[in-house]
Amino acid sequence: MRCKVTFWPSGKTVDVKPGTTLLDAARRAGVPVSTRCGGKAACFMCKVAVRPGSELQPMKDIERRKLCGLESEGIRLACQARAAGKVAVDVPKDPLRAAIERQLARQAEDDSLW
Numbered sequence: 001m002r003c004k005v006t007f008w009p010s011g012k013t014v015d016v017k018p019g020t021t022l023l024d025a026a027r028r029a030g031v032p033v034s035t036r037c038g039g040k041a042a043c044f045m046c047k048v049a050v051r052p053g054s055e056l057q058p059m060k061d062i063e064r065r066k067l068c069g070l071e072s073e074g075i076r077l078a079c080q081a082r083a084a085g086k087v088a089v090d091v092p093k094d095p096l097r098a099a100i101e102r103q104l105a106r107q108a109e110d111d112s113l114w
């Protein structure tokens with residue numbers, strides 16, 4: 001059996017083996033997910049939102065401890081969450097890219113005033 005993981009907002013989909021982490025699936029799909037610790041559940045940068053109805057393997061204690069209840073909102077660590085079937089994942093914008101976009105929008109707004 002293969003698992004189908006779809007990443008939003010790009011809509012890129014990849015077929016992976018059961019047990020593949022969402023981080024590995026994202027890499028295979030060419031979807032950037034921030035990481036600093038290399039997948040050791042230490043940096044908390046790989047947070048993604050898993051859509052309701054997604055099929056994942058049971059969460060391990062290390063991830064539950066890191067999330068401190070955020071899992072109830074669908075937040076998971078991409079380096080720890082493992083696919084078990086069909087999965088839909090919302091990937092947040094890279095924080096640096098989001099900051100640059102905000103700055104450019106402010107600059108464009110300022111420029112339009114002159």
Ligand code: FES
Nearest residue numbers: 041043044046079
């Ligand atoms: S990659 Fe660092 S916590 Fe997931």
